[in-house]
Amino acid sequence: MSVWLPVAPCTPDGCARHTGAVRAPLPAALLLLAGCALVLLGVACLPSALLLGPVPRGRLTRWWARAVPRAFGVRVSVRGPAPEAVTGGELVVANHISWLDIPLIASVLPGRTVAKSEIRHWPLLGPLAALGGTLFIERDRLRALPAAVREVAAALRSGSRVVAFPEGSTWCGRDGGAFRPAVFQAAIDAGATVRPVRIAYRTAEHRFGPASGAVAFVGSDPLAASLWRVVRAGGLTARVDVLAPIPVDGGDDRRALARRARAAVLGPQGPLRPRQTAVASDRANRPAESVHH
Numbered sequence: 001m002s003v004w005l006p007v008a009p010c011t012p013d014g015c016a017r018h019t020g021a022v023r024a025p026l027p028a029a030l031l032l033l034a035g036c037a038l039v040l041l042g043v044a045c046l047p048s049a050l051l052l053g054p055v056p057r058g059r060l061t062r063w064w065a066r067a068v069p070r071a072f073g074v075r076v077s078v079r080g081p082a083p084e085a086v087t088g089g090e091l092v093v094a095n096h097i098s099w100l101d102i103p104l105i106a107s108v109l110p111g112r113t114v115a116k117s118e119i120r121h122w123p124l125l126g127p128l129a130a131l132g133g134t135l136f137i138e139r140d141r142l143r144a145l146p147a148a149v150r151e152v153a154a155a156l157r158s159g160s161r162v163v164a165f166p167e168g169s170t171w172c173g174r175d176g177g178a179f180r181p182a183v184f185q186a187a188i189d190a191g192a193t194v195r196p197v198r199i200a201y202r203t204a205e206h207r208f209g210p211a212s213g214a215v216a217f218v219g220s221d222p223l224a225a226s227l228w229r230v231v232r233a234g235g236l237t238a239r240v241d242v243l244a245p246i247p248v249d250g251g252d253d254r255r256a257l258a259r260r261a262r263a264a265v266l267g268p269q270g271p272l273r274p275r276q277t278a279v280a281s282d283r284a285n286r287p288a289e290s291v292h293h
Helices: 025-049 054-071 101-106 117-121 125-131 142-157 182-190 223-232 254-266
Strands: 075-079 090-094 112-116 135-137 161-164 193-202 237-242
Touching: 025 054, 025 223, 054 075, 054 101, 090 101, 090 142, 090 182, 090 254, 101 161, 101 193, 101 237, 112 117, 117 125, 117 135, 135 142, 142 161, 142 182, 161 182, 182 193, 182 254, 193 254
Parallel strands: 075 237, 090 161, 090 193, 112 135, 112 161
Antiparallel strands: 193 237
């Protein structure tokens, strides 16, 4: 792993565990089957959905993305303005806790997601992700970053909505990472609006807050283990806060714009005081093996 990549101090053993009621194995297994079936249905229907116009395709995407968390037993609460049709480029940036973050944002603000380039080579899902407009970036090659910025800027100039997780890795929710500035340079180059989104999770016994427990998909956590942990969690609710847009008016450079977006999503110092900075060579702190970038 390249030493310049962001890392988080979150590990499955230290962060990803149940903090409330646990669902019985049989109902959890049924939820797991229902959720996986709905995901596969979406994959199968994607080529047909691309033949639709932008408006009906967006509605279908939001319906499917809203149904996926619910199929896995997660209730969804959305706060903020109703989704608008994209008339100009919009960069959506959010904190990153779980694989659930991706359908949650797509249920409100569907767009072209920025993902790591390895996804392109995955069987079945890779070609379909490319077909759906995913923007792939090579995280391990610093010299590939300017080309990635140009690609994102071109998508924004074309009027697309682009969804990115600028922390560059998943965090458990107790802390939050710095927002990497590269994607914000693309917004500046394209003159696009930046739309911050805050994602939080809670169980029935806890308020929405920094600890995400069962949903945290961090470190070397296998996807199968994360799926099972989510369906076993009882009373799990996800909340998506769509925040006020940040205009790109030429007064901020990319680092200042990244700080403003992070402050809107996590606050100036994050949900809690950051813990000790991780060491880049610590294998346990590597970014999760998931579809996020």
